[in-house]
Amino acid sequence: MFPLTEENKHVAQLLFGTGTCPRCIFRFCGVDFHAPYKHSYEELLNDIQKFLKDELILEVPNPPLKKIRLQELEDGIDNPSQNGENKISVIEDGSIASPNSNLNVNVCNVCLGILQEFCEKEFIKKVCQKVEASGFEFTNLVFSVSFPPQLSVREHAAWLLVKQEMGKQSLSLGRNDIVQLKEAYKWITYPLFSEELGVPIDGKSLFEVSVVFAHPETVGDCHFLGKILPDCFKPAQNKQSVFTRMAVMKALNKIKEEDFRKQFPCPPNSPKAVCTVLEIECAHGAVFVAGRYNKYSRNLSQTPWIIDGERKLESSVEELISDHLLTVFKAESFNFSFSGREDVDVRTLGNGRPFAIELVNPHRVHFTSQEIKELQQKINKSSNKIQVRDLQLVSREAIGHMKEGEEEKTKTYSALIWTNKVIQKKDIEFLNDIKVV
CATH class of the missing domain: 3.30.70.2510 (Alpha-Beta Plaits)
Structure with missing residues (x-):
């Protein structure tokens, strides 16, 4: 059952027209139940187009996804590293680790492809093959993801856009009304990981599988915050950049809406490429x-x-x-x-x-x-x-x-x-x- 109603149509049209993916549209429309997110991306794309067919401009100006190679990821499955067996690099010479590069879709301007490419079954299988090749013994697991901090900036920009439009209709949209990206990602991927590995995902498990994402193309999205609110960005030990997720969130909570709009586009611009996978790491507690x-x-x-x-x-x-x-x-x-x-x-x-x-x-x-x-x-x-x-x-x-x-x-x-x-x-x-x- 399609989760959006006529009341959501204006917001859905606004977001889709600016390059936002169907799952992120669900998030900004407050869809807080799991089932709709679990459909394949192609299904969701067709459904959202049908939903907006009367008002949708189908010629979207965004460039297509950059095609990539999965050879390194596949080579790592057949020939796991002996020295760094728990840490798998998925980037080589700027290649983008996107498992569904053949899909004719545009990169979401909010999630940067996280809810497009990296929650589909093909990517889940690649991660699970890495887990199984790592040599760890486990009966359950904790799954964690680390997203690039600029995603918070882009989500803030999209929220301000939707909030402004809803205000014209005397409606309100608080930040807490938006389904968090990490929550939506877990709703989609947890059942897939559990099914593929044959074990439950348990928050108390000592075995952890973590996936770290990055998006070099938009790494500068956070920099204006450092100029406006320098006190939020203090150097920390073991951190390569001051623009950590926590520091960015702290700055976004402090910055005035008018100052944000002057410095960052609302809606955010559409990127050329999806996120990259920096590493897939397995670790077991002592x-x-x-x-x-x-x-x-x-x-x-x-x-x-x-x-x-x-x-x-x-x-x-x-x-x-x-x-x-x-x-x-x-x-x-x-x-x-x-x-x-x-x-x-x-x-x-x-x-x-x-x-x-x-x-x-x-x-x-x-x-x-x-x-x-x-x-x-x-x-x-x-x-x-x-x-x-x-x-x-x-x-x-x-x-x-x-x-x-x-x-x-x-x-x-x-x-x-x-x-x-x-x-x-x-x-x-x-x-x-x-x-x-």
Whole structure:
């Protein structure tokens, strides 16, 4: 069922005539239910043209989409990178990563092709092939997208245009009345990703698939904001540009409508090309393994003993345990924690010292109790200097409990003493009566 009514016709005609795509028209007309967005772009284009047939000027002056190659994306599926397997570059020599370049459509002046090209089934399949080739083990996932900040500027311009036209009819349109681009994108793509990968999309999943978009052609759209509201754009660590999405949104909330209109066209101009995909990245949240270790060597440090770049001892407790865990979990790195410390020449006996290891970005995360038991045995057989017990997968919170227990735990020390005379009962009583000051 087509979601627009006669009441929406004027706004739909205005937006479509200035180069806005059908899905963005739905957003500005307040269509807040999922079904209409999920139809293919070709279907939506036909439907909107039929809806506006009495008033539509079919000769749209926008240039056609720039044709592109998908060879790099496809090559990456057949030959995944060994060094950067989690991060896939999709741009080469300015090529535009658009999966449906054969569609005879114009690039939307608001979403820059996001709701045209990048929510169709062909693109979803390409992303899913990358995910499956990444080697991660997962039963659910979080899907996230990062859009170029200039999309917020273009949406603001389109909102001011529609708001002005609706005002002529004594109607109002608040910014919150517009369906957010990211929401609409999720409505369309979540079911497609879930169906293609065969797993649910769960906001609490530790496995995340992220797609980062860019649009070099319009990167200057935000620059006028920096001149008018410089306080909104402060340099930040790990940010290549001051024009972040949050900074742009902050500026758009502050700028006066008349100042915006003087600096930026309403409606926004139509671009020549769709967005590019900067990267498709897979990452898994850390998992934690804990247990206890005994140390039997008097020549083994707890952590690698390196001074001025020179290794003092051949190995350490940390290395003897972590090397096995890194291999089995296929993790990128680790962080080791111990409940207290002991000197190099001190053994750790009894029930052993508690330890925990955080495995960063592991590719394998699901283990049976038998597999964990076998991993423990493998560690113990690999060296006579240490033994591990009670090895288990734990939560992040359990690591905090281990640290809290450092202040409360009880240690027992034993020592062998030689004397020149036989120890009498009165000597023991004398020692027991000594008070610690």
